[in-house]
Amino acid sequence: MSREEILRALAGLDERLRADSEDAYSLLARGMLHSRLGDDRRATEDFTRVIELEPDNAEALENRAAARSDLGELLLAREDYDALIRLEPDNAVALYSRGACLAKLGDLDGAVGDLDQAIALEPDDPIPYYNRGCTHAEMGDPRRALEDFDRAIALAPTNPTFHHYRGMAHRELGELDKAVSDFDTALRLEPLSNPSRNARAVARVMQGEYDEALADFDAVLALDLDNADALSGRGVARSAFGNYEDGISDFTSATRRIGRRKRESAKGPVCTSMTMALGGSEVHGEKMNREMRRWENIKCGMVMGGWLGMACLGRKPGLGWTRPVAAGRA
Secondary structure, eight states: OOHHHHHHHHHHHHHHHHHOTTOHHHHHHHHHHHHHTTOHHHHHHHHHHHHHHOTTOHHHHHHHHHHHHHTTOHHHHHHHHHHHHHHOTTOHHHHHHHHHHHHHTTOHHHHHHHHHHHHHHOTTOHHHHHHHHHHHHHTTOHHHHHHHHHHHHHHOTTOHHHHHHHHHHHHHTTOHHHHHHHHHHHHHHSTTOHHHHHHHHHHHHHHTOHHHHHHHHHHHHHHOTTOHHHHHHHHHHHHHTTOHHHHHHHHHHHHHHHHHHHHHHHHSOSSOOOEEEETTEEEETHHHHHHHHHHHHHHHHHIIIIIHHHHHTTOOOOSGGGSOOTTSOO
C-alpha cells in the first residue's frame, strides 16, 4: 500500500471506531497501519486496547511486542513475547523474535536457547539461523556463527545480508579471501550497500591491497560524505602509500564526525532499526547498528590513540588495527 492508501484506510478505521470504540478488529487493523507508517507509539496504543478487550489475542501481542522492541522498550517487549509463547508454545516466529529481544538485553545464552527451539520447529526458515549466527558472533564464536550463516545462505542464497555477515565471520577468522568473496556477492545483490563495501575495504586493507581498498572507501564516501568509518579507513590506506597529509586530513575529519555522532547518540539513538524483507518476514537491521557502534569505538581509539601520530611522524601504518575485537557485535 502507498502512504496515501494507508492514510485513506486510517481515515475509514477512525470513522468506524468513532461509532464503536470497542471494535477489536478495527483497532488491530489501525495499529498495523500505524506500524506501516513507522508510528510505533500510536500502534502500541491500539494493540494495547485490543489486548484489554481480548487478553488472549495472539496477533495483538505479537505486533505490540514488535512495536515495543522498535521503540527500545525491550523489557516490555519481552513480557509480550513471554505471554505470546505461553499461548502458542510452538510459534517459531515468536521464539526467534524473543531470542532477538533477549540478545539486545544481553541475555545471549537465553537468545540461543530460543533460536535453537525455533530452528527445531522450522528447520527450513533461514531467519533463526541468521539470528543465531549473529548471536554466536557476538559471543565471540565466529566459527559457529559461520556454520549458521552457511545454513541461512543455503536456504536463501539471494539475501545480501546473510552474505555480508558471513563475510564478517570470515574476516574475524582471518579468512580474508573468503570474506572478500562474500562481500562481493552481497554487493552484486545490493550494489548500493555501504556497509558491505566498507567491510570489503577493511578486508582489503588487511590483505595489503590498498589500491582496491581506496577505491571502495571512495565509493562509500561518494554515497555518504559523513561516513566516519570510511574516512578513518581511507586514512589508513592513504598513509600506507606515504600520503600522510591526506591521511591526517581523513583521520581528523573522522574524529570530528565520531564526536558529533557521540553527542547525538547521547540525545537518542544514533539511527533506527532497518528492516529487510525476506519472503514476507522481516529481519531487523539492529546488527548493522551494532556494527556501526563497534567500529565507532575502534576508529575513535585508532584516531585518538596512535594512528594519527604515526601519520604525523611519517611512519607507514602496520596491521594492528585491522583485526576486529573478537567479542564485538557482529
